[in-house]
Amino acid sequence: MSSIGSSILTSLGAGSGIDTASLVSSLVSATREPRQTAITSNQTLNSSRISALASAISSLDTFADALSEVLSTSAYTGTPNSNDTSIASVSLLSGGTPTGLPAQLTVEQLATARVLSSSTVTGATSSTAVGTGTLTITTASGTKTITIDSTNNSYAGLASAINASNSGVTARVVTDSQGTRLVFKGETGADNDFSISTSADDGGNVLAGLGWSGTDSSTMTSSSAPQNAKITLDGVAYEYADNSIDDAIPYLRIDLNKASPGTTVNLTMTQPTSGLADLLKEFVDAYNTLMKALNTATAAGTDSSTSGVLNGVSGVRDMKKQLSALTSTELSSTGTYKTLADIGVGTNRDGTLTLDTDRLAQALESDPEGVTNMVNPQGSGSTATGLSKLMDSVRDNIEKDDGPIKLAQERYDKLADDYTDQLSKLDDQMTNYEEHLTKVYAAMETRLSALKATQSYLQQQIDAWNNSSDN
Structure with missing residues (x-):
């Protein structure tokens, strides 16, 4: 056991x-x-x-x-190329590749704009008063009336008001040894001429003298008339209101730099x-x-x-x-x-x-x-x-x-x-x-x-x- x-x-x-x-x-x-x-x-x-x-x-x-x-x-x-960029230069536009190149271009005439100059006021500066009232700019697209009062009663104030009006006309104040004047410039193209009319409240001599309706005067003179750019492209004549042309050749911008009638510019595309x-x-x-x-x-x-x-x-x-x-x-x-x-x-x-x-x-x-x-x-x-x-x-x-x-x-x-x-x-x-x-x-x-x-x-x-x- x-x-x-x-x-x-x-x-x-x-x-x-x-x-x-x-x-x-x-x-x-x-x-x-x-x-x-x-x-x-x-x-x-x-x-x-x-x-x-x-x-x-x-x-x-x-x-x-x-x-x-x-x-x-x-x-x-x-890459697009021009053999004479002093006459015309080229650049690509987005969205595609230019077609129809090479092409031969002749620049017969550049597009220009109307340029007006007021008479020079001796001793005046950009802050000198121009008078109060209204200034009306008329273009092919319409009319813009600009009021001149105590807030902009000067050369500089008037130029600033014109530039802000989107009238199609710009203005700048030029002062040199002779004095001060206003220079007005419209858009390029034969259809983009303009006229100016004024109404001076206080009899201001400068404002009253800024009117222009196609005829020069002692107070307003034109130094440039509006005209279209004229070119021939592969022997075909074209006119444009601007010197930058985007629709002559698809996807190619042509910038016209000077007129040279009789001179052929070769536009090509380097692959x-x-x-x-x-x-x-x-x-x-x-x-x-x-x-x-x-x-x-x-x-x-x-x-x-x-x-x-x-x-x-x-x-x-x-x-x-x-x-x-x-x-x-x-x-x-x-x-x-x-x-x-x-x-x-x-x-x-x-x-x-x-x-x-x-x-x-x-x-x-x-x-x-x-x-x-x-x-x-x-x-x-x-x-x-x-x-x-x-x-x-x-x-x-x-x-x-x-x-x-x-x-x-x-x-x-x-x-x-x-x-x-x-x-x-x-x-x-x-x-x-x-x-x-x-x-x-x-x-x-x-x-x-x-x-x-x-x-x-x-x-x-x-x-x-x-x-x-x-x-």
């Missing part, structure tokens, strides 16, 4: 004690760790995919936006061939940086530890497929050169691009205007798509709400929430499991204590029997 009781006690750990807290902790850990490891491993991969997709989209946006910004500068739209060559090199380099990053992210590898984080993600495969079509997509529906492939941009087996600089140089030399229009068309009337617009279209299609990339992002965002919920549920389950084990082992200790009490009683009885038998 003694040996049997000792065996039971030894197997139960009686006498040495059972560390139930440590035992429960070990059992909970053994149950938790494999499940938690699996969840956190999936969670880490999912987080990496979310980050990699966001990075891919950000890189695509940066690439497309940078391309649009660069192509909007004058370095890639061409941005060197700029486009550099741009396409940078485009290929930037594109390859993006594509190599996508290739790394989608690499198959030999197992999960060596494959790319986006391997098998259909949205990224679709993204690469759409990007790879850039070189073969028509940028222009007309002309010799219609695609990037036509001017030397080819696609390698891994999806990266290569640039045949000799072929590009030949295309730029053969048809610089056609290549420029294909890559960077200007104006709403152009039929060409252009590289920037194509890139924006591809980007928009890749990032559309119901596209593979967005659906993949939504799926991985949902998985992130699911993995967080799984970890939370695992915590709850392990807490319940720990409570259950604790109760089980607490009950076991209670039973063990009862068993020990029974064992002690039996041991006493056995000892008593042994003592009795000995006697």
Whole structure:
């Protein structure tokens, strides 16, 4: 009996004690760790995919936006030129590229304005009184009446009031060694003549003498008459009221600087061939940086530890497929050169691009205007798509709400929430499991204590029997 009781006690750990807290902790850990490891491993991969997709989209946006910004500068739209800027100079207007160049321009006559001068008053200054009353200016667009009172009764006050009236006539005070006078100037153009009438309240000699209705007087004289600018453009005669002409050639401003009848000014457009060559090199380099990053992210590898984080993600495969079509997509529906492939941009087996600089140089030399229009068309009337617009279209299609990339992002965002919920549920389950084990082992200790009490009683009885038998 003694040996049997000792065996039971030894197997139960009686006498040495059972560390139930440590035992429960070990059992909970053994149950938790494999499940938690699996969840956190999936969670880490999912987080990496979310980050990699966001990075891919950000890189695509940066690439497309940078391309649009660069192509909007004058370095890639061409530069207008005049071979004699002393006669006429040219500059680009926004919204498109000039058409119809080169052109031959002759400036027959500049546009001028009516200029009137009042008589000089010896000893007067800008603050000298001119008298009170009214001054009325009449132009082709209407009449403006200006009141002269104590607040503006001076040369300077009158000039300021005229300039603030928006009558189409400006005034300035001129003071020199002979004295002070007013100079009036209208707008350029034959239809922009003007007249002045006055009504002096106090008989002021200066104000009363400022009237002019087409005839010079002792107090008001004209030094310039209004006339239109006259030009010929490619042999066709034109007249304009201003010396800055915006509508003779689309998207080109012509500033007339002096008349020179009989002199031909050549207006041309220099195509941005060197700029486009550099741009396409940078485009290929930037594109390859993006594509190599996508290739790394989608690499198959030999197992999960060596494959790319986006391997098998259909949205990224679709993204690469759409990007790879850039070189073969028509940028222009007309002309010799219609695609990037036509001017030397080819696609390698891994999806990266290569640039045949000799072929590009030949295309730029053969048809610089056609290549420029294909890559960077200007104006709403152009039929060409252009590289920037194509890139924006591809980007928009890749990032559309119901596209593979967005659906993949939504799926991985949902998985992130699911993995967080799984970890939370695992915590709850392990807490319940720990409570259950604790109760089980607490009950076991209670039973063990009862068993020990029974064992002690039996041991006493056995000892008593042994003592009795000995006697």
